[in-house]
Amino acid sequence: MAKKLKAEGKPILAFSAGEPDFVSPDAAMNAARAAIDRGETHYTANSGIPELKTAIAAYYKKHFGLEYASGEILVSSGAKPLIYEALQALVDPADEVLVFAPAWVSYVEQIGIAEGVTIVVDTADTGFVPTKEAVERALSSKTVGMILNTPNNPTGAAYDEATLRMLADIAEKNDLWIIYDEIYERLVYGETKHHNILNVAPGIRDRVILINGVSKAFCMTGWRIGYALGPKDVIDKMDDIQGHLTSNASSIAQWAAVGALEGAENDVELRRAEFEKRRDLIFDLLSEIGGLKLAKPTGAFYAFFDVRETPIPDDVEFCKQLLAEKYVALVPGAAFLAPGFVRMSYACSEDDIRGGVARLKEFVDALR
Ligand SMILES: Cc1ncc(COP(=O)(O)O)c(C=O)c1O
Numbered sequence: 001m002a003k004k005l006k007a008e009g010k011p012i013l014a015f016s017a018g019e020p021d022f023v024s025p026d027a028a029m030n031a032a033r034a035a036i037d038r039g040e041t042h043y044t045a046n047s048g049i050p051e052l053k054t055a056i057a058a059y060y061k062k063h064f065g066l067e068y069a070s071g072e073i074l075v076s077s078g079a080k081p082l083i084y085e086a087l088q089a090l091v092d093p094a095d096e097v098l099v100f101a102p103a104w105v106s107y108v109e110q111i112g113i114a115e116g117v118t119i120v121v122d123t124a125d126t127g128f129v130p131t132k133e134a135v136e137r138a139l140s141s142k143t144v145g146m147i148l149n150t151p152n153n154p155t156g157a158a159y160d161e162a163t164l165r166m167l168a169d170i171a172e173k174n175d176l177w178i179i180y181d182e183i184y185e186r187l188v189y190g191e192t193k194h195h196n197i198l199n200v201a202p203g204i205r206d207r208v209i210l211i212n213g214v215s216k217a218f219c220m221t222g223w224r225i226g227y228a229l230g231p232k233d234v235i236d237k238m239d240d241i242q243g244h245l246t247s248n249a250s251s252i253a254q255w256a257a258v259g260a261l262e263g264a265e266n267d268v269e270l271r272r273a274e275f276e277k278r279r280d281l282i283f284d285l286l287s288e289i290g291g292l293k294l295a296k297p298t299g300a301f302y303a304f305f306d307v308r309e310t311p312i313p314d315d316v317e318f319c320k321q322l323l324a325e326k327y328v329a330l331v332p333g334a335a336f337l338a339p340g341f342v343r344m345s346y347a348c349s350e351d352d353i354r355g356g357v358a359r360l361k362e363f364v365d366a367l368r
Helices: 002-007 026-038 050-064 080-090 106-113 132-138 161-173 202-207 232-243 251-263 265-287 315-326 350-367
Strands: 073-076 096-101 117-122 143-149 177-181 208-213 226-229 302-306 341-345
Touching: 026 251, 050 073, 050 226, 050 251, 073 080, 073 232, 080 106, 080 143, 080 177, 080 208, 080 226, 080 232, 096 106, 106 117, 117 132, 132 161, 143 161, 161 177, 161 202, 177 202, 202 208, 226 232, 265 302, 265 350, 315 341, 315 350
Parallel strands: 096 117, 096 143, 143 177, 177 208
Antiparallel strands: 073 226, 208 226, 302 341
């Protein structure tokens, strides 16, 4: 609908993007150009070029003190296919997988493609963090694993150490694996720290598949480079699946990712600081709108607010009417297993944030 209105010349302000508005760092661009000039245009090893695996291992050692060998790392065309491959490797038909709602759209679909069953643990009314009781209630003899995502898309919440320890304990006691999607790990704000679950619970290394990549923090969504780190037997299976699917990720993009990991730390911090400013701005502005309920996001680049106490408690209807009347595009929470909520991405300019929230305020004020 937003695209149609835009094509009609309407002044659409879109806050639906799941990607940074910044271009990729120079270090990535230069490494890609150099790779083209060297003629790095052939198939690479299915699991990734050794240089990139070395850079990924060095990154995990530096940031988390974790040691991963080359055979425990798999590079793919973005983080998304890695979650798919992990699920294909780990889920048999009718196996149950816990997903913590609100959740990123692809988890449920990918579990379905693996013929698994998604069991939703809702965190909408517990501050977007799961409680032990809720997780234990969701377990059955068919549960094989869980997907965790912190910092979270769409909520912007980051799990604290106690929550991660609780989840790690449950995984250990019930023999579950964990797909740990930490694609937004560099984007945390204020006092908030991102915790790698293996720093909190080192004993569960054999049951954790870490998912990360250059898409978000390094502003490289279009290059399509993600990586998984995990126990060799699982990584081997994922590697086999990938071998019959895409084969290696783009050779040039892999070199760009080497450039980013080795030379773009400053860019990551500068952009993180920029997102933090926008986070503060959008939170302050949204907080002035009566009827919307929201917690201050602590990570990623999304504000996620509750519209259940407005005159339009249905999130899809809320977004439709807002778009039709004020030309502001947001994403209904229903897309994230969270009806009654709405996601607003702040991966855009401060001017757009001010303009978009002003229109949103006019819309909500006029409802009363
Ligand atoms: C939580 C989460 N995981 C994974 C991905 C996929 O990342 P990539 O673009 O590297 O495939 C996204 C992208 O939106 C995401 O939000």
